[in-house]
Amino acid sequence: MEHVEGWAEELAALTGGLGHLFVRQEPQEAFADLIEGLLSDLGRKNGWTMAGRAGHATPHRIQKFLGEASWSANGLPAEVQAYEARELGNPSATLVLDDTQVIKKGDKSVGVGHQHCGTTGDVRNCQVMVMLTYAAASGHTFYDRRLYLPQSWTGDREPGGRSPRRGRLRHQAAAGHHHAAGRVAGGLPFSWVAIDADYGKDPALRSWLHGQRIRHVLAVPVQGPPGKPYLPNVAAAGDLLHYATVHEQWERRSQGEGSKGQRAYDWTWFEVTLPGQIPADGFVHQLLIRRSTEKKQLADGRVDFEYAYFLVHAPAAEAIVRAGVRWKIEENNELAKQITGNVRPEVTVN
Structure with missing residues (x-):
């Protein structure tokens, strides 16, 4: 929390500069007390503890702000x-x-x-x-x-x-x-x-991203038989996974820094064609497949690698790090x- 405490001056400047959102000064002050309390190192945060930290006898000011104050939330x-x-x-x-x-x-x-x-x-x-x-x-x-x-x-x-x-x-x-x-x-x-994944399988959202020429990497959920991703138009996805495994076409790369260090996975990717959805000029479609580095006990009781699938639309292969983002x-x-x-x-x- 030492780093948070170092924000005190800047935080006060930020909350102090929001006066135009409040009708009166009192709710602005209660708002500042609330934000400081939420970011503080209090062991338990409620109306009483945050009021005590702000020097109030009771939590009335904070409670009134949350329930009755007139301001532009x-x-x-x-x-x-x-x-x-x-x-x-x-x-x-x-x-x-x-x-x-x-x-x-x-x-x-x-x-x-x-x-x-x-x-x-x-x-x-x-x-x-x-x-x-x-x-x-x-x-x-x-x-x-x-x-x-x-x-x-x-x-x-x-x-x-x-x-x-x-x-x-x-x-x-x-x-x-x-x-x-x-x-x-x-x-x-x-x-x-x-x-x-839940959004990556939405065709309207994918179409809009295409139309805007926005580089994107969309997680695609796995449905149906093991190894078959939810992309009906990529009928050969299971075959691509089999090909990569048979020919050992995997590269071990980090997906980025995690709480326990680098998140390393095995990766393979293929340029694919999606019928009815042509890549933007200069872009290509890729199916990016991620595999766990070790076999695990899966939800269905099998012991196997965990796989994840990503649909990429971009002009270059920059997607592994972006998928980790x-x-x-x-x-x-x-x-x-x-x-x-x-x-x-x-x-x-x-």
Whole structure:
């Protein structure tokens, strides 16, 4: 926390420069106390502990700010994004798109419902947020977010008997498209987009990235028989995997630095043709296959290598490192939990 404490002066300058978001000075001061408390080294973070740290006799000021204050909460993300662009903006940066889930017990938090939870792999009572991370050479951080509202909140009904999970992915892909399109329109500098599996299989999002001539690496989920990826138009993907194994066409490379050191995997890649989707001028399609360095016990009981598939659209083979950048969004989630402790400000309904 020594590094965080060194931010005190800059943090005060940042929160002090947001006066235009507040109607009165008192909520701005309570906001600054709340942010400092969340970033502090308090063992347990709640209204009482953060109030005590700020020198308040009771948590009333912070609680009143969270529940009643008049201020432009919607204007805050724009201020944060402008700060991030100034501090981290780099033309070689990567936009990383994924969702995260928060498991809940109650039913008052906006968007909470019994829905598929990627964190646990089953149906849970949770919230789902579509997240966008900006990853540059000098650092990475959350840049934007959209809260997914399940059918129980919107009253929507899936046509044609579609499953709730299919509908969720369709709406999340639309939110992801909005994320990326907004960043292009806003002039945020970046050169690559890295997207996780649930979004990588969405043809509309892939088509839009093609049309914008944006380099991208999309994780592609494995479905059906072992080794056959979810890309119906790449019918020979299983054969390519077999070919690489028989001919030992694998290269061991690092996907980037992890919490336990370099994340090394075996890689192979092939230029592929996707019927109905022609690469942009000067670009090629590649199917990038990643294999674990050792065999593992798989979910179906087999002992085998773990494989992951990535669809790449780019003018050059730069995708291995970019595929690893996807994990920056997980690091952001973990770091946010560690720093802010047990407190998660929520929007509730009566």
